[in-house]
Amino acid sequence: MGTTTPQRRQRHDPVERRKQLIGIGLQMLTERPLHEITVDAVAAQAGISRTLLFHYFPTKQDFYAEVVRAAGRRMLRAAFPAGRDSPSELDDVTDGYLSFIERRHELYTGLFRGTAPGDWLHDIAQETRTQMVDQLLLTLGIQRPAPMVRAAIGAWLSFAEELCLDWAAHRPGNRDRVLALLRGSLRNVVELADGDSN
Amino acid sequence: MGTTTPQRRQRHDPVERRKQLIGIGLQMLTERPLHEITVDAVAAQAGISRTLLFHYFPTKQDFYAEVVRAAGRRMLRAAFPAGRDSPSELDDVTDGYLSFIERRHELYTGLFRGTAPGDWLHDIAQETRTQMVDQLLLTLGIQRPAPMVRAAIGAWLSFAEELCLDWAAHRPGNRDRVLALLRGSLRNVVELADGDSN
DNA sequence: CGGTGCTATTGAGCGATGCTCAATAAGACT
DNA sequence: AGTCTTATTGAGCATCGCTCAATAGCACCG
Numbered sequence: 001m002g003t004t005t006p007q008r009r010q011r012h013d014p015v016e017r018r019k020q021l022i023g024i025g026l027q028m029l030t031e032r033p034l035h036e037i038t039v040d041a042v043a044a045q046a047g048i049s050r051t052l053l054f055h056y057f058p059t060k061q062d063f064y065a066e067v068v069r070a071a072g073r074r075m076l077r078a079a080f081p082a083g084r085d086s087p088s089e090l091d092d093v094t095d096g097y098l099s100f101i102e103r104r105h106e107l108y109t110g111l112f113r114g115t116a117p118g119d120w121l122h123d124i125a126q127e128t129r130t131q132m133v134d135q136l137l138l139t140l141g142i143q144r145p146a147p148m149v150r151a152a153i154g155a156w157l158s159f160a161e162e163l164c165l166d167w168a169a170h171r172p173g174n175r176d177r178v179l180a181l182l183r184g185s186l187r188n189v190v191e192l193a194d195g196d197s198n
Numbered sequence: 199m200g201t202t203t204p205q206r207r208q209r210h211d212p213v214e215r216r217k218q219l220i221g222i223g224l225q226m227l228t229e230r231p232l233h234e235i236t237v238d239a240v241a242a243q244a245g246i247s248r249t250l251l252f253h254y255f256p257t258k259q260d261f262y263a264e265v266v267r268a269a270g271r272r273m274l275r276a277a278f279p280a281g282r283d284s285p286s287e288l289d290d291v292t293d294g295y296l297s298f299i300e301r302r303h304e305l306y307t308g309l310f311r312g313t314a315p316g317d318w319l320h321d322i323a324q325e326t327r328t329q330m331v332d333q334l335l336l337t338l339g340i341q342r343p344a345p346m347v348r349a350a351i352g353a354w355l356s357f358a359e360e361l362c363l364d365w366a367a368h369r370p371g372n373r374d375r376v377l378a379l380l381r382g383s384l385r386n387v388v389e390l391a392d393g394d395s396n
Numbered sequence: 397c398g399g400t401g402c403t404a405t406t407g408a409g410c411g412a413t414g415c416t417c418a419a420t421a422a423g424a425c426t
Numbered sequence: 427a428g429t430c431t432t433a434t435t436g437a438g439c440a441t442c443g444c445t446c447a448a449t450a451g452c453a454c455c456g
Contacts, residue, residue, distance in 0.1 A: 009420090009421065009433085009434060009435080010422080010433095010434095011421090011422050011432085011434080012433080014433075033317045035317075038412080038413060038414085039415085040412085048434075048435090049434070049436075050414085050435095051416085051417095051434070051435060052435075054414085054415065054416080055432095055433070055434075059414085059415085060413095060414065060415090119231045119233075146370075146371070147370030147371060148370050148371035148375060148379075150370065151365065151368070151370040151371070152361065152379060154360060154364060155357045155358075155359075155360040155361035155364065156357060157360075158356040158360040159353045159354060159356055159360075159387075160353075161353075162352060162355075162356035162357075163349060163350065163352075166349045166353065167349065170345070170349070172344075172345035172346050172349040173344070173345060173346035173349070173391075177346060177391075180390070181346075181350060181387070181390050181391055184386070184390045185383065185386065185387050185390060188382070188387075188390075189357075189379070189383050189386075192378070192379050192382045192383060192386075193371075193375075193379055207404085207405060207406080207449090207451060208404095208405095208451080209404050209405075209450090209452060210404080212403090215404085236441080236442065236443085237442075237443065237444085238441085238442075238443095246405075246406090247405070247406055247407075248406095248442090248444085249405070249406060249407080249444090249446095250404075250406075252443085252444065252445080253403095253404070253405075256444095257443085257444085258443065
């Protein structure tokens with residue numbers, strides 16, 4: 001037991017290593033909150049030494065920034081399957097979003113709710129949010145939103161997050177009703193914020 | 199410099215010490231996110247040793263649980279000055295809430311947005327949210343809310359948080375318009391969620 | 397005023413964690 | 427076979443949360 005098998009080193013493609021490590025980060029986020037994930041655990045899971053992780057990501061923050069970005073891309077694809085430029089139907093968007101959270105709510109909460117301004121994760125999460133607001137503006141057919149409208153949609157995203165997460169956890173009502181509430185509130189909020197600018 | 203003055207020890211009232219430490223925690227949360235606050239820093243600010251902090255709070259988590267509870271009480275008082283049982287006017291509530299965030303948005307974000315489910319802070323923050331939902335139900339005159347209505351109001355709180363924080367930071371529009379948006383969206387969301395149960 | 401007990405307070409130290417640095421060795425290319 | 431790049435590692439450091447045994451204010455009692 002005391003003698004460890006020398007275990008022949010294997011050199012891997014750096015790109016593959018990065019992908020592997022980010023994948024492990026995503027998977028771990030589904031099991032525990034971010035601040036409970038240690039570099040040691042990730043390295044152990046990957047079968048490498050701590051030091052190698054720092055070779056690819058100069059800092060733990062840099063590592064998790066990549067992880068969060070990757071998760072953000074996944075969510076955007078789930079909610080806006082039509083792609084970056086072509087607008088999706090609002091029904092599809094709300095449904096895709098809710099479905100994503102249903103399947104991945106552990107991951108999602110670990111990512112985007114566990115951030116505060118000043119926090120290093122906040123800026124990364126904000127990138128994804130900004131893209132979601134842009135996509136929502138696109139599906140709503142709004143061309144030149146007033147700042148207040150952008151702010152309202154951004155805030156509505158928080159509303160949607162909380163509502164979907166709560167529903168995924170406690171199921172307070174029918175799924176279709178949640179979707180109806182999402183769509184109705186978004187339209188109402190935009191209307192209120194936009195009407196304000198007159 | 200190498201010799202430290204023995205510096206006569208001073209015994210303080212435990213209750214006062216606790217208050218002092220919690221106060222320091224609240225103040226520090228206005229400057230940096232929670233996970234960047236070390237026990238050493240708090241102890242140093244108070245002029246005591248790390249060990250003494252652990253004498254009053256068995257764990258860092260216990261310490262910050264107290265801090266978060268204290269902040270929650272402050273916020274509830276700001277938003278619902280009428281008190282626990284008598285209902286306030288919705289106009290007063292939204293205004294009090296927004297004013298609180300205007301004055302204290304660094305603190306507020308540090309507290310309630312930096313939590314994820316599974317996180318030990320989440321349960322504490324949730325206590326305050328539950329109380330706010332109850333108060334809001336009271337001011338809205340809703341007696342027996344359907345689960346969906348409670349969920350909707352809880353989610354609206356996230357909406358309000360995000361909107362107010364964004365407004366405090368970037369001022370996208372007039373203050374009165376924010377208040378109107380808050381009131382209007384709340385009424386609409388409740389209506390949508392309630393109508394769903396028919 | 398002196399002794400006694402309670403406990404607020406402390407220093408030394410431990411394990412874990414994020415991170416650094418110099419050294420090793422796998423594999424590609426002559 | 428020899429050389430060069432760089433993926434990979436072990437040893438070690440500073441900080442952080444936390445424990446434990448010891449010290450010393452201060453109140454109370456005689």
